[in-house]
Amino acid sequence: MRSMARSPALPLSSPGASYPTRQRTDSPQQEPSEGPGNFSRPFRVCALRCYIHRSPGLARHYRKCIRAQAAKSESLELVLDLKGKLLESPVWDGRLQKLIFVDTDGQRIYKYDPSTPDSLISVHLPEPVGFVGLTEVPDQVLAGMERRVVLVDLQKQAIISDVAITPEEHGADGHRFNDGKPGPAGVCIFGRKHESSETPDGQRGRVYRLDMGPSVIRGKLTEVMTPEETQLPNGMGWDMQKGVMYLNDTFMKEFEDTPGIIWEIQVDKQGVPARNASKQLKKRVVYKINVAKEGGPDGMTLDSQGRIWLALAKGSKLICVDPTSNTEVHRINMPIQMPTACAFGGKNLDELYITSTELGGGKGAGGLWRYTLEGLKGLSAAHVATIQSS
Template identity: 30%
Template sequence: MSSVKVECVVKASALIGEGPVWVESEQTLLFVDISGQKIHRWSPSTNQIESFETGETVGFVVPRRSGGYVAGVGRSIVAVDWSTQMMTSLVEVDEDKKNNRLNDGKVDPIGRLLAGTMGKEKRPAEVQRQQGSLFSVNSDLGVTKHLSQVDISNGMDWSLDQKTFFYIDSLSLTVDAFDYDSHSGHIGNRRVVYRLEEGEGLPDGMTGDADGRLWVACYNGGRVIHIDPVTGVRLQTISLPVMKTTSCCFGGPDYSDLYVTSASLGLDQSGKRQQPLSGGTFKVTGLGVKGRPSNSFSG
């Protein structure tokens, strides 16, 4: 068994850190601070962090094939030009639900963006129920709605053969799978592949590894769980020194480092004293597995 090491690499940089993604071409980690309304870019080689102010809540950021990034800001999918610190709106979703916001988003292997929304939060993880949806945005910026009545649209990934889409609606306490047609983007045949146990918290952000298994950050669970979506078995639990673990991705030169974001929003003074690293981003090494490169949006 390899010896797993957990290290806080970016100290308390986020109220709600989310959506980490490793950008191969830059050797940097992108992640967002939802409530802090910022996109962060961190370089492990220099330990420098740069920030981009979004002016509204930002749920995710992903690389874009034509350059720059695409992010979910408020209810808009926006293009981000880091060099000019400018954003340009590409499409808007949930026009009929002004209180909604985009949460997690990820790009499929052919370059299609999937992004989900959620209703207004009274406090972290307490939302207006069934207000959210799951959308896809293709290369010509056409938008398709796949799911409605979602509570908190969250973690997404795909099987190695691209025929299965994995998805989390956090308050359901499950990781679900759908049949996936990568040509059309159609999803169907929803089923549960893992149900979280008592004490594991809420399933939040998720990433897949090179073996086709899933890593799920558990909000209020202080852990990332490693599950086999074929057997539904939890293979491993990685404990972190913070309870509000939010999302994860693989990165580093050979994709063997697991980066995990966390949140501090919602902790009282006592909680912050007990968990001083809350809101930080962590690097987990020694897992003995590798991840896969992130996909870039083709639009």
């Protein structure tokens, strides 16, 4: 699948004025500068502020204009108050102009049409469902449950077929698929976790690839990251111009005080993690997160500039990380404790949909949110290229 051409860079300056650029947590912290974090003319700003502060009337007018501009360029709204147990894995199907997402613990897949919100479609599954991925056939999606990956028809509201199953030696009780999605070349990559993975001594997860046969609903699972290489694999995204994928690991005990990790992993032409001659993954840490203070890195998506947008579960926020500078460049504060994942949608891919869980409470907890920011756009979701229904 061809990569989408990137649009001119989004400065994230005006709406992000209250969120200064912040260095990653493993680097010496810098004092945040006043005003927009990436403002390039600090002396002019100081002079302007001195002038404004001498005139109370002008100061009031200035603050009013700033508030009006912020309200115009940035918005956050609750679009579905589902009170879901654990909403996750949002993906926008541009062919249908609909958002598909799951309630993991509620064992449901939802299809949401923003133009007719009351026509929400729900499909119940027999097990918790960790992720959904688009296929070549609209309204047919892959779904990862405890051990099985299945093909689900959203119109028929039924499982069509089993696609793949994990080996018994990779665990059964307490395990389930977590996050995952098809990469740009159509190969589905997804992680699997244990319910104890978010503890220092918990069982560790794995990451798989799914290869589909050309004419049958049957796939082959291949492990691409071992328990020694990941603990709680979570959100992922690709930048094929750089030849990398990004992977959130919510809890890597090896990093002690900052166990939340964003990995950058070199991939092959299929978007699958690659290894060097010594069979080691070619990866680096993009960003470290103090889970106890900031929340755990959960689902992610990339915008058209290659920046990473990720939800911080238990942190009441999403952040945008620039993987080139390894810095946080924007933040979305939420009125709920547990945002879980995000995906770009809408006709122009300029709406960021955010899922959440009911845990932690707050108005809109367990609901679907929509965030817009002037100039912000995402990329089209990929789909598995070789699924065919019989």
